[in-house]
Amino acid sequence: MNPQPDIDVAIVGAGISGISMAAHMKLMCPERSFAMFERRSNIGGTWDLFRYPGIRSDSDMHTLGFKFEPWVHEKAIADAPAIREYLDRIVHERGIADHIRYDSKVVSADWHSDEAMWHLTVEDPRGWQHVTSRFLYLASGYYDYDDPHDAQLPGIDKFGGQVIHPQFWPEGLDYAGKKIVVIGSGATAVTIVPAMTDKAAHVTMLQRTPTWMAAGPSRDKIANNLRKYLPEWLAYRITRQKNIRLRDYLFKRARNEPDKVANFLTGMLKQELGEDYPLDDFQPPYPPWDQRLCLVPDSDLFAALKAGTASIKTGHIESFEAGGIRLKSGELLEADIVITATGLRLALGGKVDVSLDGETLIWPDRWFYRGCMFSNVPNLAIVFGYLNASWTLRADNNSDYICRVLNRMHDKRAVIAVPRLPEDHGMEEIEPFPFSSGYLQRAKHLIPKSAPTLPWRLNQDYLEDCKDFRKRPVDDGVLKFERLPAKTEAA
Known part of the structure; x- marks a missing residue:
């Protein structure tokens, strides 16, 4: 018998990105199981962590809000309490609340090729837990919650x-x-x-x-x-x-x-x-x-x-x-x-220790695929929002796309979806960020590679991405859908 995971999809983080993915799964993949692992005691991510005076969105809520849930408040530039209320309402009205595991920190995730599933180590109030999932969705933002940037202010x-x-x-x-x-x-x-x-x-x-x-x-x-x-x-x-x-x-x-x-x-x-x-x-x-x-x-x-x-x-x-x-x-x-207020420190994937068959995944050795997956990394997606537009625009695009990937896996009876890139691909590498902001330049050594053209580019053009997602099929010949290795099926 094929080994079965505890859950189909593990979502790390219950902020905007995680809630978007959960809502899309409810709409597009209702038959699949999922759990959201939130290291804090509340949903909201950034909008619950930061409590300084005046905290508000720096993008309008008609784009920072989800495409599936209208923002109806009079103010388009909203404060954090209004944003938290919006997120809380979505979580409860769409049946997401029961899927959230609070105070649960995903420490590590190791892909087991012979089982085609992720083995997660989770720290929660009960201690260390072991959870398996078929797909891993890292929705924990892009900065370090524990260690902000130290500007080394003299004296x-x-x-x-x-x-x-x-x-x-x-x-x-x-x-x-x-x-x-x-x-x-x-x-x-x-x-x-x-x-x-x-x-x-x-x-x-x-x-x-x-x-x-x-x-x-x-x-x-x-x-x-x-x-x-x-x-x-x-x-x-x-x-x-x-x-x-x-x-x-x-x-x-x-x-x-x-x-x-x-x-x-x-x-x-x-x-x-x-x-x-x-x-x-x-x-x-x-x-x-x-x-x-x-x-x-x-x-x-x-x-x-x-x-x-x-x-x-x-x-x-x-x-x-x-x-x-x-x-x-x-x-x-x-x-x-x-x-x-000297800036943030970037941390990819919520600092989860990700490995493939016990070997640590080196992010800069991989290439972005469709802005959310990575070359030769199976069943994993991440959210890295736009830097020139609202974060939610990419979160919604990625969630919709990954749900279509999951459905295509089901149609093909596949348990693995992996963007295959041969070693002799010959692609040119370009700067992943066309911006000079200090927090981005300090983090360049952490970021996967980006090519000049789609689908191997971390794009900063939302409208171009939308067009690409509409026209390029999920089963595009680059994303490979595979079953368990033959020796596992035979066993």
């Missing part, structure tokens, strides 16, 4: 106040009347600075280099008006397509005509802050969308700057002192609290 041990990383925000932090310095200029810093001006004496954003920013409304007027006259699902679909195509246009325009887009963004900033806005604090040394563009919803950061409750300082740190931060210019930034 930070000399600081006499409190140092906080946004990833480990202390509950009930009292910052009323305190002088706060937020180190960093990315989306996290742009969110925290205006959110803390309500109680703080003053909030300063300290940046080494500026970031391209653009103000936008937190409410989508078109979406809210469409819902008045159209069915909910149709209004959502129209709004979603509008926002996808608008962002795609702006990104490609920035790549093709960077100077024009830079002038456009600069004009918007001058309109927000006045003609005498500080150029050195808002003029990055790189073109727009060479790093992710920061959204400023309802101009909240700019309003705080104009009100004098917040400020931006561009400079390099000489050292920390008991009362603040000394810059190389000689200026002292006084601080009671320092927040180190």
Whole structure:
């Protein structure tokens, strides 16, 4: 008899990616069993982990929301509690909740070729558990939950106040009347600075280099008006397509005509802050969308700057002192609290120790296949979201595709689906990320290889991917569907 796994699909992570896969399985593969292993006590992933003031989406919820579940709140740029409520409702209404195993950390996963299944080692409150599954779906995001990036800030041990990383925000932090310095200029810093001006004496954003920013409304007027006259699902679909195509246009325009887009963004900033806005604090040394563009919803950061409750300082740190931060210019930034919003550390596959027949899987030795599977790695998929669009767009695409793979396996009575790539393939390798962001450059040594063309490319074009998924069949001749090895079937 063929060995049977405990479950058909093991989903690692109960955030956006994992919930998308679970919902797609309910819709497309209802006869298959699955379990979701969530290392924390709640669903939500990023949106439950981060608890800093003002935490919100940096993409509109009509694209960060799932394609199968309309976002109906008035605000398109939503805060974390609203996002968690949206995810929680989906989990319970779609019968996913019973499949989630909380406080369950998948430590390792070893593929057994003779059985065509994964052997998982899971740590939960009962101790160490052994679980087998036919397919492994890694949906745990792309950054390290335990160890954020250490920017090696000089002399930070000399600081006499409190140092906080946004990833480990202390509950009930009292910052009323305190002088706060937020180190960093990315989306996290742009969110925290205006959110803390309500109680703080003053909030300063300290940046080494500026970031391209653009103000936008937190409410989508078109979406809210469409819902008045159209069915909910149709209004959502129209709004979603509008926002996808608008962002795609702006990104490609920035790549093709960077100077024009830079002038456009600069004009918007001058309109927000006045003609005498500080150029050195808002003029990055790189073109727009060479790093992710920061959204400023309802101009909240700019309003705080104009009100004098917040400020931006561009400079390099000489050292920390008991009362603040000394810059190389000689200026002292006084601080009671320092927040180190200095970036994340990438971790592929939730740091699960993945191996094939006992041999550790070296990710950089493999090639991306269709943005979610890997060369010569059987029955495994991962979610690595778009860097120039909403994470959920890739999560939904991957979930739909892998469910079609599972159904094709069933049709062919196969137990293995593996993208086969011969050693003499002769493909050219290109940069996996067309961006200069520090957190991506620091992680290049961890990332699988990417080719210039599909299907062996980690693409950053959602619309092109959608077209490819529609036209290229699942059974494309590259993805091989196989049964158990002959010796196992004979046994």
